Amino acid sequence: MVDKATGSGGWRGWRAATRAALYGVDGTGGFYRRPEGPAGHFRTSVHASPLFAGAVARLLCRVDEALGRPSSLDFVDMAAGRGELVTAVLAALPADVAARTRAYAVEIADRPVGLARRIEWLSEPPRRLTGLLFANEWLDNVPVEVAEVDSAGVPRLVLVRDSGVERLGERVSGAEAEWLARWWPTADEEGLRAEIGLPRDTAWASAVSCVEAGLAVAVDYAHSADARPPFGTLTGFREGRETAPVPDGSCDITSHVALDACAEAGAIAARSAARAPADARLLTQRAALRALGVTGGRPPLSLASTDPSAYVRALAGAGEAAELLAPGGLGDFGWLFQPVGIPHPLDQPPQTG
Ligand SMILES: C[S@@+](CC[C@H](N)C(=O)[O-])C[C@H]1O[C@@H](n2cnc3c(N)ncnc32)[C@H](O)[C@@H]1O
Numbered sequence: 578m579v580d581k582a583t584g585s586g587g588w589r590g591w592r593a594a595t596r597a598a599l600y601g602v603d604g605t606g607g608f609y610r611r612p613e614g615p616a617g618h619f620r621t622s623v624h625a626s627p628l629f630a631g632a633v634a635r636l637l638c639r640v641d642e643a644l645g646r647p648s649s650l651d652f653v654d655m656a657a658g659r660g661e662l663v664t665a666v667l668a669a670l671p672a673d674v675a676a677r678t679r680a681y682a683v684e685i686a687d688r689p690v691g692l693a694r695r696i697e698w699l700s701e702p703p704r705r706l707t708g709l710l711f712a713n714e715w716l717d718n719v720p721v722e723v724a725e726v727d728s729a730g731v732p733r734l735v736l737v738r739d740s741g742v743e744r745l746g747e748r749v750s751g752a753e754a755e756w757l758a759r760w761w762p763t764a765d766e767e768g769l770r771a772e773i774g775l776p777r778d779t780a781w782a783s784a785v786s787c788v789e790a791g792l793a794v795a796v797d798y799a800h801s802a803d804a805r806p807p808f809g810t811l812t813g814f815r816e817g818r819e820t821a822p823v824p825d826g827s828c829d830i831t832s833h834v835a836l837d838a839c840a841e842a843g844a845i846a847a848r849s850a851a852r853a854p855a856d857a858r859l860l861t862q863r864a865a866l867r868a869l870g871v872t873g874g875r876p877p878l879s880l881a882s883t884d885p886s887a888y889v890r891a892l893a894g895a896g897e898a899a900e901l902l903a904p905g906g907l908g909d910f911g912w913l914f915q916p917v918g919i920p921h922p923l924d925q926p927p928q929t930g
Pocket of ligand 1: 610622659683684685686700712
């Protein structure tokens with residue numbers, strides 16, 4: 578029987594299946610349009626602690642300084658969920674910077690009720706922005722094809738039905754085969770898998786090309802060419818639990834990001850925007866947040882007797898920082914920094930006063 582939607586008995590590649598499951602068809606349906614939003618199903622760094630938004634606000638201040646404190650400074654929360662990060666960043670900025678900041682949330686889902694009016698809600702990032710574009714856990718949700726090596730050692734596209742049942746399809750060819758050969762070459766061992774990150778490179782390059790001057794940052798679960806996971810990382814999340822990836826709209830579908838490949842695509846975009854060499858840099862979240870002042874140290878015990886409530890607050894902050902910095906957890910996320918026409922902001926000492 579031939580399926581009316583796909584014309585192929587319901588079999589399609591993971592990219593098309595994920596796109597429909599997460600973002601719906603013809604502007605309706607899809608996991609990410611559901612009213613509860615991402616926070617109803619998993620915890621990102623944004624939900625884990627306001628310390629994360631505080632660090633992003635400090636990064637925006639460094640970009641502001643590198644740009645010479647322009648009269649209008651852009652902050653773009655790319656793939657904004659329900660606008661939690663942009664809201665918290667605005668609250669954490671010093672008043673003089675906040676007054677000059679134009680805040681944007683870029684999302685496929687609808688604008689949430691009650692979001693501050695000063696935040697513009699867009700479906701695409703603004704062109705020619707001056708400031709910081711920050712994408713937390715966006716690229717892992719950009720749908721990709723999955724390849725699997727068959728019994729003859731040939732990588733083939735994996736096809737899937739809405740139920741999650743898979744079979745192998747055509748051999749990987751064209752630009753997708755080139756991407757695999759360059760970024761994720763698979764040995765000829767049957768069953769090895771790889772996620773073909775080409776659409777993420779393209780999406781990231783397009784986001785970076787919107788930055789006329791400033792910085793683009795992508796933060797995600799990541800791997801690089803020296804340590805790709807041999808069976809890929811495709812997985813699902815539903816109501817706080819990891820689950821099998823089933824592309825029926827009932828769960829998130831995500832896979833870790835080849836951020837090194839995105840860095841190269843982004844550097845080409847940054848170079849053509851700034852007409853200057855681009856200094857892409859990849860750090861762990863642990864290193865990036867520490868450089869932005871999130872330390873996770875416990876408060877001195879003496880504070881408990883001099884100011885007990887300050888001690889309790891500081892202790893809670895230390896716990897939240899530990900979660901953001903944790904090895905084996907959020908601390909291992911990758912931060913891809915892509916400056917456009919400015920020096921790398923973490924190389925600049927923070928200004929005081
Ligand atoms: C995992 S959530 C992250 C939300 C938020 N950044 C956070 O860290 O809590 C991914 C979000 O990306 C959004 N998204 C995916 N592709 C997008 C695109 N091309 N443009 C705008 N938003 C997108 C989804 O709708 C979803 O809300």
